[in-house]
Amino acid sequence: MAMLESADLCVPDGRGLDGDGTSTDRVAYLLPTQLQRPSHYPSEKSSVCIGRGIDNASLCAAKGLRMVGETLPSCVVIHPDQLTDPAVANVLVQTDEFEGYISPIEILLNRKYGYALDIWVGDQRIKLPVNSSVEEVVWGVVRHLISCRTLGDGWLEAHTQRLRMAKVRERLRDRKGRFVASSIAAAFAMEPSAPSAQRLLQDLARIRGLATMRVTA
Amino acid sequence: MNVRFAQMLTWLAQPLKALDVRSQTIERWLELPLSCDDVAHLRERTGCALGAYYHWYLQKMLVATAIKGASADRARAFLAATDRTDYSPAQALLDSPTGVIVAIPHHAHYILTMTALAMRVGKTRKVNVFYASPKTNQGNAVFDQLHSMLFSDPASGVDVIHNTRQGLAKAIKGLKRGEVVFIMPDAYADVAATMMYPFCGALQNAMQGTAAMARKTEAWIQPLVSKVEGNGLAFGARFGAPIEVPSNALDGEDQERIVDYAVMRKVFSAFEESMAGELVLWQNILQHGRDTKMPAHLAPFDDLTREVEHLGLDPLFRAPDLVVDLRGFGGAVTRSA
Numbered sequence: 294m295a296m297l298e299s300a301d302l303c304v305p306d307g308r309g310l311d312g313d314g315t316s317t318d319r320v321a322y323l324l325p326t327q328l329q330r331p332s333h334y335p336s337e338k339s340s341v342c343i344g345r346g347i348d349n350a351s352l353c354a355a356k357g358l359r360m361v362g363e364t365l366p367s368c369v370v371i372h373p374d375q376l377t378d379p380a381v382a383n384v385l386v387q388t389d390e391f392e393g394y395i396s397p398i399e400i401l402l403n404r405k406y407g408y409a410l411d412i413w414v415g416d417q418r419i420k421l422p423v424n425s426s427v428e429e430v431v432w433g434v435v436r437h438l439i440s441c442r443t444l445g446d447g448w449l450e451a452h453t454q455r456l457r458m459a460k461v462r463e464r465l466r467d468r469k470g471r472f473v474a475s476s477i478a479a480a481f482a483m484e485p486s487a488p489s490a491q492r493l494l495q496d497l498a499r500i501r502g503l504a505t506m507r508v509t510a
Numbered sequence: 511m512n513v514r515f516a517q518m519l520t521w522l523a524q525p526l527k528a529l530d531v532r533s534q535t536i537e538r539w540l541e542l543p544l545s546c547d548d549v550a551h552l553r554e555r556t557g558c559a560l561g562a563y564y565h566w567y568l569q570k571m572l573v574a575t576a577i578k579g580a581s582a583d584r585a586r587a588f589l590a591a592t593d594r595t596d597y598s599p600a601q602a603l604l605d606s607p608t609g610v611i612v613a614i615p616h617h618a619h620y621i622l623t624m625t626a627l628a629m630r631v632g633k634t635r636k637v638n639v640f641y642a643s644p645k646t647n648q649g650n651a652v653f654d655q656l657h658s659m660l661f662s663d664p665a666s667g668v669d670v671i672h673n674t675r676q677g678l679a680k681a682i683k684g685l686k687r688g689e690v691v692f693i694m695p696d697a698y699a700d701v702a703a704t705m706m707y708p709f710c711g712a713l714q715n716a717m718q719g720t721a722a723m724a725r726k727t728e729a730w731i732q733p734l735v736s737k738v739e740g741n742g743l744a745f746g747a748r749f750g751a752p753i754e755v756p757s758n759a760l761d762g763e764d765q766e767r768i769v770d771y772a773v774m775r776k777v778f779s780a781f782e783e784s785m786a787g788e789l790v791l792w793q794n795i796l797q798h799g800r801d802t803k804m805p806a807h808l809a810p811f812d813d814l815t816r817e818v819e820h821l822g823l824d825p826l827f828r829a830p831d832l833v834v835d836l837r838g839f840g841g842a843v844t845r846s847a
Contacts, residue, residue: 380825384833385832385833386834387835387837388836388837389838428834428839431834432836462826466827469821470821471715472804475706476808476814478771478772479808480810480814485772491764494764500821501827503828504826504828
């Protein structure tokens with residue numbers, strides 16, 4: 294696994310924003326959702342912004358990624374803190390201080406579409422060159438999300454972050470699963486051996502099992 | 511505290527029941543921390559003035575004070591002075607050729623009801639009182655105190671079983687021998703192991719252990735609900751219709767789960783018959799129907815296939831696209847530009 298070390302603008306193996314000659318002109322900026330854009334970052338108006346921007350213009354993750362893939366703009370602004378929905382945040386990350394889901398969008402931008410990443414982490418920034426390892430990109434996104442907490446009340450997406458936490462999703466899944474299991478049991482109380490009851494319960498068990506299947510990087 | 515004095519205080523405090531104004535002084539005195547949401551929930555769910563809740567907690571406090579530190583004789587005298595229960599239906603517990611599970615919710619003076627009934631039944635039939643250990647539920651320490659005071663003599667015929675693996679094994683063994691087990695099905699240790707039951711206008715999580723235990727031991731279930739009697743500290747109890755548990759051979763866990771569910775639903779229906787209209791006396795009232803994300807009703811039969819299909823399409827149930835384990839990953843942040 295690659296290690297990130299302190300350096301001026303890049304990771305220590307020499308790759309940098311200008312390092313490999315293929316990624317020099319495309320940068321994706323990872324910024325928190327707040328009322329004012331942090332200084333030293335490009336305006337959302339001059340770039341493709343994935344997520345709800347300061348002007349409240351909104352481009353969902355799928356549409357934004359499609360637009361990026363088609364036009365390869367030189368500058369993309371993305372708000373990872375808005376990507377909490379299970380439909381878009383489905384990469385499970387385990388760290389010592391966080392177990393939750395993030396979107397794969399930053400990985401795709403960096404490794405598929407050739408974007409260097411410039412990641413806001415409070416008063417510092419992490420810069421990752423094109424084709425960084427999956428672990429490096431994920432680590433950068435997690436540091437970004439953890440740094441968002443320092444914004445306190447100024448962080449407009451603080452209240453939505455629960456949905457990315459593994460334990461919260463487990464509880465939500467469990468509740469939905471128990472609701473359906475209870476509904477089936479109530480409906481077949483007089484006929485517990487009905488084949489349709491068995492079929493429904495088996496389908497339910499299979500679906501509940503899916504969420505625990507894991508594909509490891 | 512003297513029983514008569516406690517009775518008189520309860521009676522004198524009757525006007526409190528009509529008070530529908532929040533009093534933080536009373537809440538402090540009763541050690542009853544309530545949020546604004548709690549107050550709104552209580553009013554909506556119970557249909558009572560807030561004072562009814564205060565009055566109930568006053569009663570609980572007086573009972574706890576009267577029992578705390580009392581001698582065994584004094585505790586027995588307290589029970590005798592406050593018990594108005596008609597025990598004629600309890601004869602079925604004594605006559606039963608099989609084991610019996612007495613299912614009782616955390617409602618009204620449930621501790622007094624359980625204790626008084628256990629004292630009677632224990633004289634002729636072994637009783638096991640099954641509840642979560644005070645190590646996991648501090649509120650249950652009062653059970654341990656009361657039972658060590660009243661039932662430490664083996665001749666009492668009453669034993670305490672904590673909700674552990676060993677406790678469960680002991681309860682099952684006892685039921686197979688024809689003993690009586692008291693259990694409180696409206697409490698659960700692990701919500702993930704519960705099912706949802708329609709109960710007093712909302713869905714209530716409950717474990718199926720009571721039904722499973724009865725099924726495995728050919729015991730039957732006696733629903734029992736403690737009641738407040740009169741305007742003092744007196745208590746009574748309502749015995750529900752006995753619930754027989756199907757003992758015919760079942761094919762697999764799915765069938766067992768459905769059968770156990772049906773039994774538990776009868777248990778909660780019996781509770782609802784006695785508790786509806788006085789939910790203010792229920793220990794779980796602050797949580798009941800509180801979760802706005804919890805459906806209010808089960809899905810009807812015609813919707814079941816669609817419900818299962820929806821889960822299959824729900825992204826929550828999708829396996830992660832990727833799992834990245836960064837534990838021990840030694841990244842470091844580059845300096846700001």
